[in-house]
Amino acid sequence: MKGMKEYRELTEKLYRVPESVQQLIPVHKIAEDGIFLLENKPEGAEVLFDKAYLFLDTNFATMDDAEKDDFLRQYCMLLNSMSVSFKVIVINNNQDLAGVHQQICIRERDGEFRDMVRSFNAYIEDCVMRGQAGLKQVRLFVITCKKKDIQQARDYFRSIEANLMVNFSRMESALIPLNATERLMHLRSFYHLGEEFRQGFSIQDLKGKRDWLDYLAPRHLKYFQDEYGSLDGKTLQINDRYVRVLYLPQMPSGINPDVMGKFMSGSFQCAVTTDVASIPMEVVRKRLSELYMQNGRSIEKQQETRNKAGAWSSDVSYDVRRQKAELEELLDVINDNNEKMFYVAMYVTISADTKKELENNVVAFLSAAEGEGFHFTDAIWEQIEAFNTASPVGCRFCSIMYPMLSQPLSALTPFIVHELYQSGGIVYGVNQISRNILVGDRKTLLNGNGFILGLSGSGKGMETKKEITEIFLTTEDDIIIIDPMNEYEGIADYFKGQFIDFSSASKHYINPLDTDTFQYMDSKATFLKDKTNLMLGIFSQIKENAMEPEDNSLIGRVVQEVYTGLGQKGFETPTLKEFYEILKNQPELRAQALALSMELFVTGAMNMFSRPTNVNTKNRMTVYGMADIDRSQSGMGIIIMLESIRSRIADNAKKGRCTWVFIDEFHNLSHNPYSAAYLEKIWREVRKMGGLCTAITQNVADLLTTQAVESMLCNSEFLMLLNLKENERKLLENELGISPNLMQYISNPDHGCGLLKFGNRVIPIDGRLPHESEMYKLFNTNFHELSAIRKKKLKREAGSLENILRTGSFSQA
DSSP states (O other), X not given: OOOGGGGGOOOOOSOSSOOSSGGGSOOXXXXXXXXXXXXXXXXXXXEEEEEEEEEOOOOOTTOOHHHHHHHHHHHHHHHHTOOSOEEEEEEEEEOOHHHHHHHHSOOOBTTBTHHHHHHHHHHHHHHHHHSSTTEEEEEEEEEEEEESSXXXXXXXXXXXXXXXXXXXXXXTOOEEXXXXXXXXXXXXXXXXXXXXXOTTOOGGGGTTSSHHHHXXXXXXXXXXXXXXXXXXXXXXXXXXXXXXXXXXXXXXXXXXXXXXXXXXXXXXOEEEEEEEEEEOHHHHHHHHHHHHHHHHHHHHHHHHHHHHTTOOSOOOOHHHHHHHHHHHHHHHHHHHSOOOEEEEEEEEEEEESSHHHHHHHXXXXXXHHHTTTOOOEEOTTOHHHHHHHHSSSSOOOOOOOEEEEHHHHHTTOOOOOOOOBOTTOEEEEEETTTOOEEEEOGGGSXXXXXXXXXXTTSSHHHHHHHHHHHHHHHOOOEEEEEETTOTTHHHHHHTTOEEEEOSGGGTOOOOTTOXXXXXGSSOHHHHHHHHHHHHHHHHHHHTTTOOOHHHHHHHHHHHHHHTTTTTSTTOOOXXXXXXXXXXXXXXXXXXXXXXXXXXXXXXXXXXXXXXXXXXXXXXXXEEEEOTTOOHHHHHHHHHHHHHHHHHHHHHHXXXXXXXXXXXXXXHHHHTXXXXXXXXXXXXXXXXXXXXXXXXXXXXXXXXXXXXXXXXXXXXXXXXEEOSOOHHHXXXXXXXXXXXXXXXXXXXXXXXXXXXXXXXTEEEEEEOOOOTTSHHHHHHOOOHHHHHHHHHHHHHHHHHHHHHHHHHOXXXXX
């Protein structure tokens, strides 16, 4: 049986004396599936293979103490499942800020909306600079194994992957295997510190060549020399960067589980590598038993010596007694708590553009680390060995490692907080913890529908308008807004959209019997069924649900007659007037009663839905203003509006165009059973047709009283939660499974701050806009702020008038 120390064995170097930078790279061969061969030994000998995985961050920093304990137990389970050497690497990678700006900043279109574009870009720039500007955090998990050939290694990695993925999933993370192309890009980034990944690179480019080493290798790698030619033994020059590798000579006695967040908080390129070697438990028990027996013999010898000296009452030395107690405690922990033991080493790789900047970065890191009890030191004259050991490859060239049990090792958890950065997405603000910009593409979610929830004045309208504006300026998608309070008329006017005023005074007309939808229906029968359901809905509102069973048949028959000749040349689109006349001519008495009930809406004062459509319902931004609709028409108007929206979504889907639907004051529609059912139908259908719905409301409790609406909420993967009352927070906590600690972020937060739920990520968000920005002025609906602005304006105008009257000069006005 091997001894404990043999499990921290070093990797056999490929070249004893490297003659080029290519020969410094500790990789012998690569396979397309991402498995690397790290040693060159005779055929038949066991050699070292490794495989790397990307893993996602999760919300460790936002957990309370009890949640952290549970999480660390989960991480312990993962550690205990490992029987080979592995590395956990967290990297603050440099990224090209110009590229970031190109990805997320808005481009002007022929100078249109220039002020808004510039205002939004200034906000995006502010979000970028508030975080770790120019840095992108990457997490890698590298596993090694010793096998005789690559097939055996492949079988081994495959056998443990499923269990590892389950363990990462339990921690609300994910483990993603890297293929050769992805691994080489990560490795190149490590060897070319400060340079972004080469774009368009593929393993296919290297087939049949040895150029992959040229791709990885830096232009030069050497020890730093001062102006006198002296080497300092602790600094590397890699290309145009200055690099230093620190190592931890001794683990602290206690570890704060939040320490990784402190390590990675600097705004400079840095990689923290935890190199771990698993020790079989039978070897650990054997070694501890040997030490315990040695300790027992030491105690016996000391007692014999004291007895010979006549010191019968004196005890053995404190050191020996303490060693005995520690060994007994260790044996108890291993036997009772199912703990495993590992050899552990930690390395930190820091780089900078200049030597002075490097020294400043090192001092900043050491200061943060020492505050947590970690006393790192320079790897003097072992910088190259330490650099390769710290790299995202499963090699080891430094022997300093210390034994740790899985529980204290779990405190070195690499998890900090969820981040969100998806190129081409919407900018939602910054992460309240890391201050990094949050960019998400809702189209990538399984169900991108969502809710924006918050009390009045919490910033719902501001967040909604911000998202609408970015969609309008960065995509060709259509935007439809249901506006019960007419708060979006200003944004519609600004972007040259169509504001449809659902009031009798507006002279805006929408014909519910329009035939626009016929062209994308699969058959005439489907179209007629759709229109029959629409008319049944309209009559249920007119009759206030006092419908008789025979009414359905009558309405269905009239729909058939109204659309006689549909699809033929010369067919004229009917209106409710034609429907009314045909209904009146039906022989049944019930038909006369139905016709009489709709008379007011056809020939009377409330006839806005009985005429041909005279507004542009196909404008890219269409707002349905419902504030001034007559109460007796509201139910009917909502049904007609929702059908018009549904038709628009389906029409766009046929053209391959995305439709975004925003429903403000959602509770107004969800209270009505018929409109609630219609909304649920749209909510279901829109996802299949490439669209996205967003509901905005302050009444959380009302959402959960209707099963249909509750289902919509629970199945939506996008949620923005702003300031909410305690009882509403409790409801959502139970319904959505969000932890109480995270819920504190929506207890009296600042305007525009709260939580963003994006898929399975829940992130504390700060979405505040600068008050002086063009966006804030357009989006603001705060009564008191707007009143103060109006007063200032009137005061300025009064002052100008007084000046004109006093001087008699209009030119000064």
